[in-house]
Amino acid sequence: MIELKSINKSFEDKQVLNNVNCLFENSKTNLIIGRSGSGKTVLMNCIVGLIQPDSGEIRYDGKNMLSFSKQETFQLRRQMGMLFQGSALFDSMTVLENVMFPLDMFSTDSYKDRMRRAQFCLDRVNLSDAGNKLPGELSGGMQKRAAIARAISMQPKYLFCDEPNSGLDPKTSIVIDKLIQEITRENEMTTIINTHDMNSVMGIGENIVFLYHGEKEWQGSKDDIMSSPNKRLNDFIFASDFSKRLREVNEE
């Protein structure tokens, strides 16, 4: 469980995050949504510790990360897996080497066991045969799946996904979403997904935080969205003609 308390962050004069409070629950797919520039990525970077917030608390299972020593921060990070927007696979390594990297770095298991775990992770994301390929030889969807395999190789307690569907076609996006949801449940992880893909919101949004100009505007599940009277949320969710039509059909 990850809890944010009064998170503020500004860059020079611009307030990017303003008093953000929210709770991300265990074994659920938690989504942060909002328009471009609403502060989603900054919030995600604060949560994972890539950016230091100006004030507030980020509690991992009750412990404030911001008061951790360097050693404690390293320990916490070893319980994190992250899927980056551009996959961020190490392009000088094969897919298998990428997945094995965290294990090689931190696991005390034998080479055989590490290899077995890496192969299991690749099998789990349906990339059994891509182990010897370089990231540049994979499609966008396959790169995302390889990145998921790397993120879960150390069996993390927390999984972070920054725009997992960017640049993917709708069908592949659904595959990635389902994969993240299944892995979250299987491993009882706390997963936070940063997205503005409405298919993801309506497909796997079990706990959704809507950011508007750096403030938490709304929080609820995908089922709550349909009945929410929040105008800003509705303007964002039902921005396209297709989704407006969908709502009208739903209301009828």
Next chain:
Amino acid sequence: MVLINWLVAFGKYLQMLGRVFRRPDRMRMFLRKFYAEVFQLGIDSISIVLVISLFIGAVICIQFKMNIQSSWMPAWVPGYASREIMLLEFSSSIMCLILSGKVGSNIASELGTMRVTQQIDALDIMGVNSANYLILPKVAALVTIMPVLVTLSVAAGILGAYTIVYIGHIGTVRDLTIGMQYSFNQWFFWMGVIKAMFFGFLITTIASYYGYNVKGGSVEVGKASTNAVVTSSILILVTDTFLTQLLS
């Protein structure tokens, strides 16, 4: 303002070094990366070092023989001068200036690209000390391989001088050999090695600093690469002055 910017950059550089010079998280991974860097930064540079040193050795010999030597100068002077120039300056300082272009831009663009494609962020998120994992093997590899490069450069320069004397008929091999052996001071070789190792440290750490701290996209990676080469070249020349004074 320029001074303040320079001091801020120097402070960040020292902070980065503080993160780099730590015990590696996993020695096995460090050694794997170290061997790879020895090949990428060192072994892959041997050909350019040999080619340039060979021709510079030959050119120094030609210049002394054709343009500087006069009747009052002994015939062995071109050999003597070729050896001393190669040992004292070319194989350490000038070769490192060339390497700062090849190796420095390579390091800055590699780390810069890793930064903009979030590969360094991925390392940080995993709990890896990214500066230590990425930069320490490069520094260790280039500093380790530098004595080899200096030795090869000196040897290639001397070979170049012999080659031009033999092929170009600009003197006798005997005179050149007498010059090469005249008043040899072994310390000059070690001075070149020490200077080159120091420059190797400068090239890798400065290029890593620029590459590691890139913000933005491909344009910034290009700028970082250029800045790395310019800064390390200037610092090599400045420190060369002090080191030469100190070691002489």
